[in-house]
Amino acid sequence: xxxxxxxxxxxxxxxxxxxxxxxxxxxxxxxxxxxxxxxxxxxxxxxxxxxxxxxxxxxxxxxxxxxxxxxxxxxxxxxxxxxxxxxxxxxxxxxxxxxxxxxxxxxxxxxxxxxxxxxxxxxxxxxxxxxxxxxxxxxxxxxxxxxxxxxxxxxxxxxxxxxxxxxxxxxxxxxxxxxxxxxxxxxxxxxxxxxxxxxxxxxxxxxxxxxxxxxxxxxxxxxxxxxxxxxxxxxxxxxxxxxxxxxxxxxxxxxxxxxxxxxxxxxxxxxxxxxxxxxxxxxxxxxxxxxxxxxxxxxxxxxxxxxxxxxxxxxxxxxxxxxxxxxxxxxxxxxxxxxxxxxxxxxxxxxxxxxxxxxxx
Ligand SMILES: Cc1ncc(COP(=O)(O)O)c(C=O)c1O
Numbered sequence: 612x613x614x615x616x617x618x619x620x621x622x623x624x625x626x627x628x629x630x631x632x633x634x635x636x637x638x639x640x641x642x643x644x645x646x647x648x649x650x651x652x653x654x655x656x657x658x659x660x661x662x663x664x665x666x667x668x669x670x671x672x673x674x675x676x677x678x679x680x681x682x683x684x685x686x687x688x689x690x691x692x693x694x695x696x697x698x699x700x701x702x703x704x705x706x707x708x709x710x711x712x713x714x715x716x717x718x719x720x721x722x723x724x725x726x727x728x729x730x731x732x733x734x735x736x737x738x739x740x741x742x743x744x745x746x747x748x749x750x751x752x753x754x755x756x757x758x759x760x761x762x763x764x765x766x767x768x769x770x771x772x773x774x775x776x777x778x779x780x781x782x783x784x785x786x787x788x789x790x791x792x793x794x795x796x797x798x799x800x801x802x803x804x805x806x807x808x809x810x811x812x813x814x815x816x817x818x819x820x821x822x823x824x825x826x827x828x829x830x831x832x833x834x835x836x837x838x839x840x841x842x843x844x845x846x847x848x849x850x851x852x853x854x855x856x857x858x859x860x861x862x863x864x865x866x867x868x869x870x871x872x873x874x875x876x877x878x879x880x881x882x883x884x885x886x887x888x889x890x891x892x893x894x895x896x897x898x899x900x901x902x903x904x905x906x907x908x909x910x911x912x913x914x915x916x917x918x919x920x921x922x923x924x925x926x927x928x929x930x931x932x933x934x935x936x937x938x939x940x941x942x943x944x945x946x947x948x949x950x951x952x953x954x955x956x957x958x959x960x961x962x963x964x965x966x967x968x969x970x971x972x
Pocket of ligand 1 (some may be wrong): 848
């Protein structure tokens with residue numbers, strides 16, 4: 612790790628993944644304020660930032676716990692002293708002993724949507740003398756993981772409640788098909804429909820006498836609708852802390868904290884220059900990153916180590932000039948980096964390890 616504290620953004624060695632501390636803090640406070648006066652609570656998803664420092668900032672601001680996508684991410688967060696962790700995914704196969712181990716030093720909770728998997732978890736928990744918290748995942752319309760609503764949900768929940776070594780805490784259902792809908796009214800309608808399905812499952816279970824303490828859902832594009840929906844108890848929004856270009860276009864009102872700072876390394880033509888940031892620095896599954904500085908230039912393409920910029924009326928650029936881009940998808944771009952270069956007022960204040968990057972298992 613380099614020691615850049617105090618240098619200006621223009622002096623940072625590149626390419627670098629930068630985080631604006633003011634914008635990050637603003638985003639964390641803004642989301643926390645939304646939940647302050649509501650029955651629902653915030654359980655931010657750490658799959659975007661992957662950084663225990665930021666997770667602790669969210670917890671200090673009022674979050675009740677955190678969400679992770681992977682067991683490896685949850686282990687990193689637990690090792691950083693965080694206890695209440697939801698792994699919003701199914702854990703199967705050789706990972707199960709690790710999960711039971713994690714339950715010995717955290718209050719980890721895991722998603723289940725299959726009885727055979729739940730029986731495996733139950734057997735492993737019983738063998739270790741442990742109790743594992745589980746949420747039944749319901750397909751609220753996204754068509755990814757989750758048991759279908761209605762009778763299949765009730766049937767699985769009845770079996771989960773009876774399994775030794777497991778504590779049935781409630782249900783979750785991520786409305787990922789709604790979070791990116793650009794039109795706010797359409798997004799609201801799709802979100803309300805999904806939450807209607809999820810809370811409908813809660814009602815079904817409760818009417819059958821099953822305890823449903825937790826109803827967990829929500830992302831950055833839908834937190835305001837999901838977080839206000841009667842019956843939802845917690846929201847898993849994640850991208851809001853750092854933001855990215857994709858969420859900028861949805862207009863969710865959070866500030867841009869995450870950027871990539873790069874440098875021109877070659878200026879072969881007046882209308883085209885090459886920067887030192889390519890696909891090893893940024894990802895493209897949601898489109899090219901957005902060039903935000905300097906004006907009058909646009910990112911044309913990325914290859915492994917290079918990015919090509921096209922001139923669109925801007926001042927000529929020379930090798931050594933610094934440019935700034937916003938990743939299109941924060942989650943996967945952040946996953947490429949060891950640390951954030953954290954800045955305030957354009958000066959570096961430190962480097963924060965992205966300790967849970969690359970935790971694909
Ligand atoms: C299960 C689950 N919950 C919550 C989120 C957070 O979504 P966002 O990044 O839109 O805040 C995700 C994102 O993929 C997710 O998969």
